[in-house]
Amino acid sequence: VMEPSPFEHPADVVQRIAAELKCSPTDERVALRLDEEDTLRHFRECFYIPKMQDLPSIDLSLVNKDEHAIYFLGNSLGLQPKLVKTYLEEELEKWAKMGAYGHEVGKRPWITGDESIVGLMTDIVGASEKEIALMNALTVNLHLLLLSFFKPTPKRFKILLEAKAFPSDHYAVESQLQFHGLNVEKSMRIIKPREGEELLRMEDILDVIEKEGDSIAVILFSGVHFYTGQLFDMPAITKAGQAKGCFVGFDLAHAVGNVELHLHDWGVDFACWCSYKYLNSGAGGLAGAFVHEKHAHTIKPAMKDLMYYFKHKGKLPTVQQRREL
Ligand SMILES: Cc1ncc(COP(=O)(O)O)c(C=O)c1O
Numbered sequence: 211v212m213e214p215s216p217f218e219h220p221a222d223v224v225q226r227i228a229a230e231l232k233c234s235p236t237d238e239r240v241a242l243r244l245d246e247e248d249t250l251r252h253f254r255e256c257f258y259i260p261k262m263q264d265l266p267s268i269d270l271s272l273v274n275k276d277e278h279a280i281y282f283l284g285n286s287l288g289l290q291p292k293l294v295k296t297y298l299e300e301e302l303e304k305w306a307k308m309g310a311y312g313h314e315v316g317k318r319p320w321i322t323g324d325e326s327i328v329g330l331m332t333d334i335v336g337a338s339e340k341e342i343a344l345m346n347a348l349t350v351n352l353h354l355l356l357l358s359f360f361k362p363t364p365k366r367f368k369i370l371l372e373a374k375a376f377p378s379d380h381y382a383v384e385s386q387l388q389f390h391g392l393n394v395e396k397s398m399r400i401i402k403p404r405e406g407e408e409l410l411r412m413e414d415i416l417d418v419i420e421k422e423g424d425s426i427a428v429i430l431f432s433g434v435h436f437y438t439g440q441l442f443d444m445p446a447i448t449k450a451g452q453a454k455g456c457f458v459g460f461d462l463a464h465a466v467g468n469v470e471l472h473l474h475d476w477g478v479d480f481a482c483w484c485s486y487k488y489l490n491s492g493a494g495g496l497a498g499a500f501v502h503e504k505h506a507h508t509i510k511p512a513m514k515d516l517m518y519y520f521k522h523k524g525k526l527p528t529v530q531q532r533r534e535l
Contacts, residue, residue: 257289257490285436285464288490324496334489335462335481336472337500344485344496348463349378351482351499356386358501358509359457359480360428366455367392368426370418372410373402376436379461383430399426409440416450423454431458433465433481441469445476452477463487466498473500480505 218226227243228235245251262268263275281289301320304312313321324344331342345351360369367390369383387397401418403410419429429451434441444460451458459480465471467488473481481500485491501509 256291256293258292259289285487287493288467288487290492291490294492331498334467334471335483335498335500336470336476337474338503340506341474341500341503343499343501345499346497348461348482348484348497349382351497352379352382352461353386355459355480355482355499355501356382356428356430359459360386360390362390362392362397362427366425366427368397368399368422370399370401370422370426370429370431370451370456372431372435372442373400374435374437375400375430375432376461376463379430379432408438410442412443412446415442415447419447419450419454419456423451423456426451426454426456429456429458431460433460433462433471434468436464439464441465444471444478448476448478452479462498474502477504478502 223244224235224240227240228237231237231239231243233239259278259281261275262273262277262279263270265279297318300316301312301318304316308315313319318326328339328342328344331337331344332339335342346354356369369387371379371383375383383398384394387394399418399422401410401415404414419426429447431442431444431447433444448458457479459482460473460478462471462481462483464487466483466485467490478500479502482498484497485495486493489495
């Protein structure tokens, strides 16, 4: 009876259960029922969950100190998987025992460290292995992608982004515009929600694209807004932007591992994400970059050597290959 349809909105699920239980949607019984029926609940055991007593700024007179906290910070840093320690210890031991030989031997040779896990990412972002590179941090990847995709001309010189984009994205866009000698005020086109509203209306986004698309070189949106949690309609933004001749890219920091993504099928031009939020890789975990297959031969990589590495996934070019670049 309780099996939710795959497309049921979370708010509707809560309402339906509250109606079934004849209680308010905020009643604890609704939450307990959701827990009971959660097919993913066993994954909880795979993570360390902080206890009240170990967290700063907790008034222990108000809570049970031995109780697990309800963790709402997965948008900042995902919880630690219990197996991390084992994996790290294995690699530290290999490093201690054989130094540089660890690059090539063992269960997880370091030289192909990215290549061996890229297959795990394909379903998460909806792309093929050859469209994904796991490298650097999100902001570095964003810069590399913008260096490749943002080629302003006197007629098409703007970057369109949403208001209150994550500060580092805002600065990345600003620096890219300055790098090209552009006036930031004229070239950074920020869409704000309407007066008195928190979220951006899709019709307003489409309207700006329709009216100003010809002067926009790149549309850079987040998949899920870091502050409001708004999930943007990525396929619709992609379609509208590309119809106007813009490249469309997404910062998926808050979307990856959180919402369904089909980057390839949506025809998104490029995207980047980090892995330390909903992918639980830990601080410093490898970030990701996506370039749609259709650009394999159309977009001139901003940095040849790096893109060569990108294409060959971990196999550093030989001296001969470098000469041929
Ligand atoms: C939307 C968004 N973009 C970018 C970043 C920053 O990425 P990094 O500092 O890992 O490059 C964050 C970090 O929280 C973020 O939430």
